[in-house]
Amino acid sequence: MQPKDIVEKIVNEFSGVIPKASWGETSLFYNPGQLLPNGVYFCTIKEKNGGNDKASNLDREGIYRLSIGISKESYESLFGARPKRPSKGGIIDTEHNFTKCNVLMPHPIYGWMSWVQILNPSESKLTDIFGLIAESHVNAVNKFNKKTVNKSNQSDAQKTRASI
Numbered sequence: 001m002q003p004k005d006i007v008e009k010i011v012n013e014f015s016g017v018i019p020k021a022s023w024g025e026t027s028l029f030y031n032p033g034q035l036l037p038n039g040v041y042f043c044t045i046k047e048k049n050g051g052n053d054k055a056s057n058l059d060r061e062g063i064y065r066l067s068i069g070i071s072k073e074s075y076e077s078l079f080g081a082r083p084k085r086p087s088k089g090g091i092i093d094t095e096h097n098f099t100k101c102n103v104l105m106p107h108p109i110y111g112w113m114s115w116v117q118i119l120n121p122s123e124s125k126l127t128d129i130f131g132l133i134a135e136s137h138v139n140a141v142n143k144f145n146k147k148t149v150n151k152s153n154q155s156d157a158q159k160t161r162a163s164i
Contacts, residue, residue: 001123003045003064009126010043014137016144024048024058030140035148042140043068043133055091055098055108056119067107067117068129068136075114078104085112104129 007026011017016032018039025046031039047064049057056065075082083092083106091098091108098108098117102125107115118129 001121001126003047006045006066006121006126010133010137013130014134016141017137023050030137030144032144036144040140040143040147041069042136052089053109056117057099058119060099063101063119065117065119066121066126067110067115068132069110069113069115069139070132070136071139072114074132074135075106075111075116078116079106079111082106082114083112104132 003026007019007028010028011019014030016030016039018029018031018034020027020029020038025044025048027041028043028045029039029041044067045064046053046058046067049059057063058065072082079094083094086092086109092106092111094106094111096105096108098105099119101120102118102122104116104118104125107117116132118125121129
């Protein structure tokens with residue numbers, strides 16, 4: 001599987017998904033109608049190391065990382081208690097080899113926030129973990145709805161004040 005194949009599969013499978021590519025990373029946002037400046041991101045595909053993100057060694061030829069933001073409950077059912085937040089430029093403290101391909105594991109930096117990663121997933125592995133992507137999408141939809149309801153309520157309040 002190539003990154004573009006995964007992006008295409010997610011965009012085709014779930015409604016309201018907007019991919020945004022920059023700096024060797026494609027972020028997948030839920031933002032139907034582009035009501036928010038960026039929407040709510042739930043998945044990323046990264047193809048190169050960043051300044052504070054080298055643990056997966058993404059600068060290797062053909063290596064990329066699919067990252068998924070899942071619920072605390074799902075994370076803990078897969079990996080146990082979430083690790084502590086790492087110091088700036090550091091990685092989480094687990095026993096995982098963050099450079100290993102086709103293995104779902106905590107994200108080396110954002111595992112403390114219930115993000116997981118898989119490097120270069122095979123088609124069958126992507127199928128196995130697609131439920132986590134679906135969960136992440138549902139969570140993004142819920143967050144988006146809360147943000148847009150609040151935005152709508154604020155707009156209604158402003159209209160009411162203006163008419164008084």
